Amino acid sequence: MIANTTEARAEYRNVWVVAEVLAGEVQQVTYELLGSARDLADARGSEVWCVVLGSGVSSQAEALFHRGADVALVVDDPGFVSFVDEDQAAVLERLVRCHKPEIVLCGATTRGRALIPRVAVAANCGLTADCTGLSIDPENGDLLQTRPAFGGNILATIRCSDHRPQMATVRPRVMNELEADTARSGRVISETLQPAERNGHKQILKVFRDSDNSVNLADARFIIAGGRGLKGPDGFKMLKDLAEQVHGAVGASRAAVDSGWVPYYHQVGQTGQTVQSTVYVACGISGQIQHLVGMQSCDFVIAIDKNPDTPMMQLADVAVVGDLFEIIPALIKEISAT
Amino acid sequence: MRIVVCVKQVPGTHDASIDPETKRIIREGIKVVINPFDTYAIEAAVQIKEQIGGEVIALSMGPSRAVTVLREGITVGADRGILLSDRAFGGSDTWATSYALARAIQKIGDVDLVICGKQAIDGDTAQVGPGIAAHLHWPQATYVMEVGEIDGASVTTKRMHEDGWDLCSLRLPAVLTVVKDINQPRVPTLKGRLAAEEQQIPIWKAEDIGADPELIGLHGSPTRVVKTNPPAGRGKKSVVLDGTVQQNVRALVHEMRQRSLI
Numbered sequence: 001m002i003a004n005t006t007e008a009r010a011e012y013r014n015v016w017v018v019a020e021v022l023a024g025e026v027q028q029v030t031y032e033l034l035g036s037a038r039d040l041a042d043a044r045g046s047e048v049w050c051v052v053l054g055s056g057v058s059s060q061a062e063a064l065f066h067r068g069a070d071v072a073l074v075v076d077d078p079g080f081v082s083f084v085d086e087d088q089a090a091v092l093e094r095l096v097r098c099h100k101p102e103i104v105l106c107g108a109t110t111r112g113r114a115l116i117p118r119v120a121v122a123a124n125c126g127l128t129a130d131c132t133g134l135s136i137d138p139e140n141g142d143l144l145q146t147r148p149a150f151g152g153n154i155l156a157t158i159r160c161s162d163h164r165p166q167m168a169t170v171r172p173r174v175m176n177e178l179e180a181d182t183a184r185s186g187r188v189i190s191e192t193l194q195p196a197e198r199n200g201h202k203q204i205l206k207v208f209r210d211s212d213n214s215v216n217l218a219d220a221r222f223i224i225a226g227g228r229g230l231k232g233p234d235g236f237k238m239l240k241d242l243a244e245q246v247h248g249a250v251g252a253s254r255a256a257v258d259s260g261w262v263p264y265y266h267q268v269g270q271t272g273q274t275v276q277s278t279v280y281v282a283c284g285i286s287g288q289i290q291h292l293v294g295m296q297s298c299d300f301v302i303a304i305d306k307n308p309d310t311p312m313m314q315l316a317d318v319a320v321v322g323d324l325f326e327i328i329p330a331l332i333k334e335i336s337a338t
Numbered sequence: 339m340r341i342v343v344c345v346k347q348v349p350g351t352h353d354a355s356i357d358p359e360t361k362r363i364i365r366e367g368i369k370v371v372i373n374p375f376d377t378y379a380i381e382a383a384v385q386i387k388e389q390i391g392g393e394v395i396a397l398s399m400g401p402s403r404a405v406t407v408l409r410e411g412i413t414v415g416a417d418r419g420i421l422l423s424d425r426a427f428g429g430s431d432t433w434a435t436s437y438a439l440a441r442a443i444q445k446i447g448d449v450d451l452v453i454c455g456k457q458a459i460d461g462d463t464a465q466v467g468p469g470i471a472a473h474l475h476w477p478q479a480t481y482v483m484e485v486g487e488i489d490g491a492s493v494t495t496k497r498m499h500e501d502g503w504d505l506c507s508l509r510l511p512a513v514l515t516v517v518k519d520i521n522q523p524r525v526p527t528l529k530g531r532l533a534a535e536e537q538q539i540p541i542w543k544a545e546d547i548g549a550d551p552e553l554i555g556l557h558g559s560p561t562r563v564v565k566t567n568p569p570a571g572r573g574k575k576s577v578v579l580d581g582t583v584q585q586n587v588r589a590l591v592h593e594m595r596q597r598s599l600i
């Protein structure tokens with residue numbers, strides 16, 4: 001909504017986090033966003049509200065309070081058992097118009113990135129994608145949103161002065177969650193999905209959840225990625241063993257995906273996913289620019305390659321020179337031994 | 339079936355750089371390419387046309403040189419192209435871009451399906467597709483990795499998520515955004531090239547699509563880029579481990595432990 005005067009802006013209060021809910025469970029990224037929201041709300045002297053859209057989710061409120069929420073705004077609807085973005089966007093738009101939050105944060109996940117743009121358009125407010133930094137401008141209280149663009153080649157700071165709420169999606173694994181404080185509590189506000197908000201134009205026919213944790217690149221702290229140097233699908237089995245040991249996910253270069261060694265949802269890079277894990281281990285990936293733009297924001301990069309001169313080996317924090325077919329098994333052994 | 343594919347012209351990855359003075363993306367005098375994800379969007383549309391018949395229209399908003407991406411689309415099977423180009427569109431963020439594209443889609447009329455790329459590689463936002471759907475009040479499926487059954491009334495898609503996928507059926511008209519996995523774009527033919535050369539590409543201005551001047555360009559954009567910086571460098575030089583396998587692995591594990599990574 002347009003809010004181009006101080007008075008109009010003053011009507012909008014509190015920092016909202018739209019929870020990421022899968023199969024009735026609140027996901028990790030939500031706790032990270034609550035940590036960030038807490039800082040922002042404290043700076044603004046306001047509250048943190050966590051909006052939970054899901055089925056059978058009422059029991060989750062307690063955990064949200066422990067992690068920094070003051071209010072849990074819950075819409076528990078059996079229709080939300082699967083992801084119907086249209087209906088979720090419709091109810092969110094109404095809640096936003098009715099409660100007037102100042103800031104709305106959502107995870108930059110496939111679901112968050114599908115859902116929030118609909119709300120931002122409908123509520124006529126700005127939306128900054130994939131933020132990695134959020135702060136409050138001490139001068140006027142605006143939200144300053146920092147995000148990588150151009151595959152991480154530039155960092156842009158974005159402001160949205162004349163519209164409220166200020167909306168942003170935030171990358172998983174970037175913000176710090178608060179430690180659970182069981183002494184904290186809060187209020188629950190329950191809302192219901194109105195019949196008019198049920199769009200009915202989308203039907204979810206089937207949901208497949210990969211029980212294999214090695215596929216979730218967005219949430220992973222560790223990513224073990226492989227490229228053409230792995231020579232074939234068997235090489236990826238070895239990577240998976242390593243990934244299991246460090247509770248990580250498996251990534252891949254386009255060359256490995258196009259060769260059919262590993263499915264597309266493992267692909268990192270310009271035409272795959274952008275990841276921001278704590279550790280990225282690149283095995284037999286030369287590091288062409290299209291791959292680097294998907295992973296160069298990872299905190300700590302380890303490269304294993306027999307050629308010490310590749311772009312990946314230059315970028316890496318630790319470059320291990322050698323044959324990955326010898327190094328990776330030895331690494332698995334060394335980690336499990338100690 | 340009338341399908342609109344939204345195609346964006348973007349700077350090539352190798353040329354991405356920022357002006358040290360103005361801190362803005364340098365867009366002048368650099369190589370521009372079709373947004374890679376949009377090539378999959380075009381192919382998806384052309385495959386649907388081949389399957390059930392209809393028309394594919396490539397739509398772009400950008401400066402006049404963006405006609406080249408529309409011609410590229412025609413080369414690989416789009417029937418025609420339309421360029422939205424007007425100074426008044428300059429400075430559009432994703433809100434204003436999706437508004438302008440949605441108005442153009444309404445003007446085209448009788449559109450059953452809009453297909454976008456997952457995201458554009460310059461802004462990396464992935465917001466324009468859902469934004470168009472919201473402006474039009476149409477259902478959407480994002481990160482589509484497979485298009486299944488389709489007829490005049492509905493389409494079934496397989497959507498990719500971090501943790502798996504789902505199958506959903508959308509009533510048409512609808513908006514899809516697609517990932518690379520969906521298909522293998524075809525190689526242009528000589529016939530296609532000739533068809534593209536010959537075509538006149540109409541250019542629509544803001545008033546042609548009946549756009550509210552308050553809702554386009556810088557005016558219609560709630561967000562403002564206030565600063566751009568190069569990212570903080572990765573800092574210190576790499577540690578290079580080039581001893582024996584055993585030495586390297588020991589040193590690596592030690593390094594990870596010291597940093598509490600494992």
Ligand SMILES: Cc1cc2nc3c(=O)[nH]c(=O)nc-3n(C[C@H](O)[C@H](O)[C@H](O)COP(=O)(O)OP(=O)(O)OC[C@H]3O[C@@H](n4cnc5c(N)ncnc54)[C@H](O)[C@@H]3O)c2cc1C
Binds near residue numbers: 270284287291307
């Ligand atoms: C429009 C476009 C989009 C693209 N999008 C992406 C993208 O999203 N993601 C992506 O990854 N790429 C993308 N690419 C492709 C990219 O340009 C590279 O071709 C690709 O990343 C190369 O993959 P690679 O590093 O695995 O293979 P290579 O470049 O062949 O590197 C293999 C490496 O393995 C090493 N090696 C071989 N054997 C061993 C061994 N036994 N032990 C140790 N090391 C070994 C070699 O020294 C080499 O460094 C894109 C390209 C284009 C044009």
Ligand SMILES: Nc1ncnc2c1ncn2[C@@H]1O[C@H](COP(=O)(O)O)[C@@H](O)[C@H]1O
Binds near residue numbers: 343375397464
């Ligand atoms: N200026 C534009 N002209 C045509 N299509 C666009 C434009 N901007 C974005 N799109 C479409 O929207 C998708 C997502 O772009 P973005 O939201 O900018 O990441 C792209 O893959 C295109 O299909």
